[in-house]
Amino acid sequence: MESEEVSLPLIHEHPMTPLNDLRKGDCCGRLEAISDGYYCKRCDFFVHRECSESSEFIKHPSHYAHSLQLRNNSHNNYCNLCRKDITRLCYRCDICDFDVDLYCAKYPPPDVLDISETHHHKLTLWLRNRFDCDECGNFGYGLSYQCRECDLDFHVDCLWNQSEAKHPSEVNHTYHLLHPLKLHTGKRPNYSDGKCRLCERKIEDRLFYHCCACNFSLDMRCVLNPPAQFVLDLKVHAHQLIFRPRLDSFTCNACGLSGDRSPYICVHCDFMIHQECLALPRLININRHDHRVSRTSVLGVVNSVCGVCRQKVDWTWGGYSCLRCPGYVVHSKCATRKDVWNGKELEGIPEETEDIEPYVVIDENTIQHFSHKEHYLRFHVNGFLWEENKRCSACTHPICLQSFYGCVDCDFILHQSCAESPKKKWHVLHNDRLTLVTSVANYFCCAACHRMSNGFMYQCGSMKLDVLCGSISEPFVHPSHANHPLYYIPRVGKKKCKGCSKNRLAVLTCIESGCEFVLCFHCATLPQVVKHRVDDHPLSLCYGEKASGKYWCDICEKQTDPKRFFYTCKDHRASLHTKCVLGDFAGLMPRRTIKYGSTSYEVVLNKSISRPFCRGCESHCMYPIALKIPGTSDIYVCYLDCLGRVRRHL
Structure with a gap:
């Protein structure tokens, strides 16, 4: 049973789950000798419980002038005391542009430090532009401990962490009984591979345990919370698994990838598995497949490729497969990537059976679309030759020669392809399922192509895709290739x-x-045929060509690159920039109003004989769609950059 989520508004924007995990905190950037905290699966964000109890405002001895406020980001991205990069959380003074990370906020270094065991003079906290640390040999900047009599400088961390005596100087560890492990607080030995023997994670400088006789290193997590000696999990393997803390090359049966140390093994079956693969989920959704995929010990599908990386899959190892789609398989590591899987284990959770069909069929030529339930839509095989006012409400592009559905009672129109867009779908750019939103109050910027649009969009949280980019799925076939x-x-x-x-x-x-x-x-979703006042005939998208000599755009009269996509007229004598033909506002539906900042604009077609004059660039608008401030006769904007200029002068 999952732990109950808690809300920590000062710390993180999403609900978090209590978690016992000895890992570096995204709160303070340190690995603490504790295992209690909170975790957000959506963001892979872990905060120590102690850090989560931080006050919103504090008084800090390093900054007496003003109180510091807890923030979940940093203006400078580094702590003004220790000069370490700030991960997520810090205390900040906006007045002085001063930041302190959570560690320095909790443990402010003293002005004077006495380490008589290692140095015979007292050290003073001092602000330096740059110095060479006489403890670890690395350079530093910002605060340092300085001995003026000996002309020595030290990182605050190198001495202050040691003076806290948080960790014993030697430990006897279960997985290294030959010799005690000694605490290292300096640079890693040159002969070491820099990784923990047990978990293979990179070891942090200045805090790890090491045996120089055996070249055996452990990070703090494995010292305090070592892997279990025995594991019995029938979902992973039928027999008990034994931990083998050795440097041995092997191939993991669960993911098919090689390892070089410390696997769990089954002596009965010659089964070996990475430690991290023990926690592979059983049943998940990935963002590029419509069905769930389940973990299997042997894929058994010969001559297949991974549905994520498109590389060949070795069918003799474990992975993920779809029970509904024979032959669809995914590498274990590919399926559980953070940019592929949303982190949710679905075993025991019933699959959603909601209806995602976008319309109901009335008869062979008539449908009722969920975005326009008040009227029926009639199917038309051929679109209009060209009529600017006949535009698809979903993608906002003109109907042109494509098949479409038109309302029998009003001017609502949808391209056939747009009308068939499902109400919910998975997409390669987002880990959770997107929902088709058909009523956009203002406008949005598509996260994939970065165009402005006020048509239909696929949305999940802050992820917004226009209906063209949202409809792209694999395999994708484009006429240019x-x-x-x-x-x-x-x-x-x-x-x-x-x-x-x-x-x-x-x-x-x-x-x-x-x-x-x-x-x-952006280029994958460019319209294949468009109309522009520069030519009486429709313009076709050309996919670049090898050519010598110079080419010029008839719209902006600047040079074009024939190797790029461009639009050309019927006789192929012109090469027009795609941006000149479409403009920045091609995704906006004419006759609607949008709000940019505090100013409202009407979306208008630029089809008059005399082109309107843009107040931003102070030239005549050459793009097919412009913005106009309602209630005025001459305040037009033709280009995205012009919006900022106009706002400054209003």
């Missing part, structure tokens, strides 16, 4: 988009060997 499907591969670093040549983090990638085609969400 029709031979191979595209996939979203998380955490591959920034890649250069084929369409705009910009380095993007969230991209769709071709996984075929030797093919480096990459497309960002």
Whole structure:
């Protein structure tokens, strides 16, 4: 049974669950000799119980002038006392731009320190621009302890933590009985691999236990709370597992990845498993598949690829598979990534059976859409040749030549593809299921393509996607790369988009060997055909071409790059920038009003014979959609950057 959630509004914005886990606190950035705290699964945020009881305001000896207020972020991102980076929480004085992390707030270093056992003079707390620490050899800046007689400087942490005597200098540990382990408070030995022998985590400098004779290191977590010697969990394995604290190479049966130390083993079955894989969930949702996936000890699907990383899966090892979709498998580590799984174990929780269909079929040509229940919508096979006023209420783009549903009683229209968008869906960019919102009061910026829109959106909390980006699923096929499907591969670093040549983090990638085609969400959702006053004919999206010589955009009269996506006219003599053709407000539905800051704007079509004059850039608006302040005749804005300029002059 899950622990009851608690609310800690001063500490974190989400409800938190009590948790006993010896780990570094996101509150103070330190690993404490305690295991009691609170945890937020959504943010992977852990706070020590002692830190959670911090007062909202404190008086601190390092800053007598004003009280300090507890904040969940920092302006400077480092503590003004110890100069360590502040993780999440700090005490701050806005008047003086002064920050103190929680550790220094709880344990302020004394002005004078007496460490007569190691140094014969008293040390004074001193503010330095830069110094070399005579204890650990590393440089520092900010507060230091200084011996002026000997001209020595020390990090506050190097001496103050030692003077607290929080940890014994030697320990006898269950998993290293040959020799006692000695406390190290300085730099790790050069011969050490820098990892804890038991858990493989990177060891923090200046606080760990080590045996130099055996090159055996333990971090504080494993010293205070070592792994259990025996584990019996029938959901993991049928027999009892034994902990083996040795440096041995092995392949984990649960995830199929190699390890180099301290597995749990079954002597009967030659079964080996990483410590962290013991806690792999049994049944989960991942953000790129419509059904739940369940953990299995042997995948058993030959010649298959992982549904997340798209790499080949070794069917002889464990992983996750879908019971409804034969052949759909996922590596264990891929399925439980923080950017793939929402952290919720679903074993024992009934699966949702709610209706996500967006409409009810009335007859073969008529539907009733949930966003427009008052009237029926009639199906039309061919769209209009071109009519700016006939726009889809979901994506806000003109109907053009696409099939659509039109209301039999009013001017409400939906593209066929937009009308079929489900009321709820999973998406590769978010770990929880998104809900289709059909009534947007103002406007939003799509998290994938960053366009402004007031059409339909897929939303979950702060995640907002327009209906075009929200409808992208894997495999994604784009006309610019029709031979191979595209996939979203998380955490591959920034890649250069084929369409705009910009380095993007969230991209769709071709996984075929030797093919480096990459497309960002903005370019992937550009309309294939548009209309612009520069030409009487519709403009088609061209996917770049190899060409010599210079090309010029007929709209802005500036040079274009033919290797990027551009729009071209019927005779292919023009190469028009996609931004010049669409503008910044192409995602806004005309004849609606939006509020930007404290100012209201009407969304208007730029189709008059004389183009309106933009108050921001002081030029005639060349984009198809502009913003106009209601009640005025001449205050127009044509460009996103112009909005800021206009606001300053109103």
